[in-house]
Amino acid sequence: MHSLIASPFLEQHLLLRPGHKDGLLLPEENYEELRAHDPAQPAPAWLADTVRDQWGMDVSGRPASDFLLVRQPSTWGYSKASWEVNLGCNYRCKHCYLGLKVNSGMAWDDKRRCLDAMAEAGVLWLQITGGEPTVDKDFIRSYRHAYELGMMLTVSTNGSLLWRQNLLDLFAECPPYRVTVSMYGATKSSYDELTQRAGAWDLFIQGMNAARAARLPLRMSVIVTEDNAHEEQAMIDLCESWGVEREVYTNMTPTIYGGGEVLTAQSKDHLRMRKQFTGCNAGHTFFHMDPHGLVSICKIGRDDQISLPNEGIEGLARLGAIADRLMLRTGGCSGCTLSGSCTVCRPLAKHFQEAKAPLASYCQHGRKAG
Known part of the structure; x- marks a missing residue:
C-alpha cells in the first residue's frame, strides 16, 4: 500500500x-x-x-x-469532489440540511465505477460524507478503493462510530487526510436534544476518545443552534482541551429540497452576516455526487444533475455550462441593487427563497430593514 x-x-x-x-x-x-x-x-x-x-x-x-x-494526468481538469455515500444517519438532527434520512444508494459495482471515474477526472481530494457515511454498508470498501486510487480522503462524520475497531484498523492502514467531526453540544442534555437520539452524547465521547487515542487527524465543526447556543464557549473549550482544531458554524440553511423547517433551529442571536460571495469554481474544478451517482456542481446547486453511472465520465463535459447558468442572478434576485456585494451564491439564495425564509437569514435587504 x-x-x-x-x-x-x-x-x-x-x-x-x-x-x-x-x-x-x-x-x-x-x-x-x-x-x-x-x-x-x-x-x-x-x-x-x-x-x-x-x-x-x-x-x-x-x-x-x-x-x-x-497519479496520471487528466484532461478533465477536476481536482476535488464530495460524495454523499448515503443519506441515512443514526441521528435525527433538527438543523440537518439533508431533510429526510433515507437509506438508499447505489450497488457496490456502481460505487466502484463512480470512484474510478472520479480518479480519471483528476479528483485528488475527496470528501466522503452523508448522512452518516460510516453507517453505509459499503463505507469501508468504498473508502479503501478511493485510497487505492490515490485520493486524499476527508471523512465528515458525527463521530458516533469512530470507536469501532474495523474503522480504526482501516484508518491505520489507509490514513485519512482529515476526519471532520460535527459537534452538537457540550453536555449530554443539549447534545441528545439536538440530535434527537438518547445516548448520542455517550457515543460521541466514546468515538472521540478512540479517535484521539488513535491520533486521527481530527477537526471539529462546532454547530451552534437554538438548543446549544448557551454552550458555544463550552464546546470551544472542550475542543481546546482535546488539542483539536475547530471551526464554528452558526448559520442554518434550508434543506436540499427547499424546505424551511430546519431554519427553526437557528439561534437568532448567532445569525451572522456571511462574507461577500466573490465566486467559486463549482462545476469547473470540483463537483458533488449524491448517493445515486447524480453529479451536481456542489452540495447546494443540485439542479440539472448528471448520472455518472449512466453517462460515464463523458457526462462531466456538461457540468461547466450548468455551473455558469446556475450562478446567474435570476429568479427573484435579478435587478437587485446589492447583487454586486451579495453574501450568498445564486443556488443558495434560491433555496432560501423556496423555503420562504426571512430575508435577514441570507439577504442584505433583510439586514437593512432590521
Whole structure:
C-alpha cells in the first residue's frame, strides 16, 4: 500500500503523504521522471532525500512500488469532489440540511465505477460524507478503493462510530487526510436534544476518545443552534482541551429540497452576516455526487444533475455550462441593487427563497430593514 502520492493538481504537481496535512510542490520535470521511473527500481536519490527531510521517512534502496503511487494526468481538469455515500444517519438532527434520512444508494459495482471515474477526472481530494457515511454498508470498501486510487480522503462524520475497531484498523492502514467531526453540544442534555437520539452524547465521547487515542487527524465543526447556543464557549473549550482544531458554524440553511423547517433551529442571536460571495469554481474544478451517482456542481446547486453511472465520465463535459447558468442572478434576485456585494451564491439564495425564509437569514435587504 502506498504511503506517498505524486499527482497533478490543476496546473501544478504535488507530492503528498496520506495522513499528513503538509505537502510539497513537485517541479514538472521531477513529476515526469517519476512517471517514467520503473516502479521495481529504487526511488531516485532526490526523492529519497526529499521525503526524509519532509517526513522523516527512509525509502533509500526500496522499490518505488513499495511506497509511491504516481497519479496520471487528466484532461478533465477536476481536482476535488464530495460524495454523499448515503443519506441515512443514526441521528435525527433538527438543523440537518439533508431533510429526510433515507437509506438508499447505489450497488457496490456502481460505487466502484463512480470512484474510478472520479480518479480519471483528476479528483485528488475527496470528501466522503452523508448522512452518516460510516453507517453505509459499503463505507469501508468504498473508502479503501478511493485510497487505492490515490485520493486524499476527508471523512465528515458525527463521530458516533469512530470507536469501532474495523474503522480504526482501516484508518491505520489507509490514513485519512482529515476526519471532520460535527459537534452538537457540550453536555449530554443539549447534545441528545439536538440530535434527537438518547445516548448520542455517550457515543460521541466514546468515538472521540478512540479517535484521539488513535491520533486521527481530527477537526471539529462546532454547530451552534437554538438548543446549544448557551454552550458555544463550552464546546470551544472542550475542543481546546482535546488539542483539536475547530471551526464554528452558526448559520442554518434550508434543506436540499427547499424546505424551511430546519431554519427553526437557528439561534437568532448567532445569525451572522456571511462574507461577500466573490465566486467559486463549482462545476469547473470540483463537483458533488449524491448517493445515486447524480453529479451536481456542489452540495447546494443540485439542479440539472448528471448520472455518472449512466453517462460515464463523458457526462462531466456538461457540468461547466450548468455551473455558469446556475450562478446567474435570476429568479427573484435579478435587478437587485446589492447583487454586486451579495453574501450568498445564486443556488443558495434560491433555496432560501423556496423555503420562504426571512430575508435577514441570507439577504442584505433583510439586514437593512432590521
